[in-house]
Amino acid sequence: MKPIAAASWIHKWLALIVGVQVLFWFASGAFFAAYPIERVRSEHRIARAEPAALSLPQMRSGVDLAALLPEAPTRLTYERSASGREVAVAEFPERRPITIDLNDWKVTSPLTADAAAIIAQTYVAGSPRVREARLVTEESPEYRGVLPAWRIAFDDAEGLAVYVAADTGRVTARRSDLWRLYDALWALHIMDWRDHENFNSGLLLLTALTSLIVALSGFVLMPYRLRLPAFTRSSANR
Structure with missing residues (x-):
């Protein structure tokens, strides 16, 4: 399998596996940034x-x-x-x-x-x-x-x-209800749906490493997806 084809395969299938969790990370991260922790704690x-x-x-x-x-x-x-x-x-x-x-x-x-x-x-x-x-x-x-x-x-x-x-x-x-929503999103963010506090789990590490591979393979594919001349000529000559 050619390198570009391999990168495309890895990017597509791994992104499909971790895509939902990545969405949870983005959505929960945006929520955490939007609400001051003092308000979440009802201070x-x-x-x-x-x-x-x-x-x-x-x-x-x-x-x-x-x-x-x-x-x-x-x-x-x-x-x-x-x-x-x-x-x-x-x-x-x-x-x-x-x-x-x-x-x-x-x-x-x-x-x-x-x-x-x-x-x-x-x-x-x-x-x-x-x-x-x-x-x-x-x-x-x-x-x-x-x-x-x-x-x-x-x-x-x-x-x-x-x-x-x-x-x-x-x-x-x-x-408060805001705290409970924050806590539920935190559980999704760290992938600890039972205790909501363990962010050193093997599942979280595996998902993070898989997401990293997806991102790196995306960088490899980006010049070809943008059809930059130097890269498209190099791909055609292989």
Whole structure:
């Protein structure tokens, strides 16, 4: 088979094999470039709060902080929750964290659905109406954060859902319809349709190398397709 005929055969059949995936790469790449990642992450929906210093309340009479904890924590932090309350979060090596409300020195974890909804509403600008509160105990393509967590879905045009860790009350993720579309296109882009995160797969590498061969064979054919005189004469003399 002549070199030009071989290049034409390779270009045609390999392009047919990888053509759909190349279209996915182009379409998803254009989408990624069109939407700022800050909007995909719903950063524009975060309620802006003025910084406020933590003021550790005095221990109430008869309250023993150690008695509220099952064992000595590996980490104890004082922070302001998304709802504005001052809390202490105790973390342990092998058990779930415990949250203590510093206003009344009571354990508030795990959060109830209503408490998680209040945190999520305070966290989101405009305090939209909650459509659904659902406890999540397993990872999914939409959420791989701290578990268990409450998924607080809002009744708004963006399909926003906020994840609140059930043990700490911390907001761990924001998901919207734009994010879900972005994630679906990302799965097509990296060819990981199950977990949406592995871009080192053999399938992706093979498809990329095949696409590279298609492009290189196209460059070989381009002078002949454009019928440049020097190349057409050379081809005719073979």
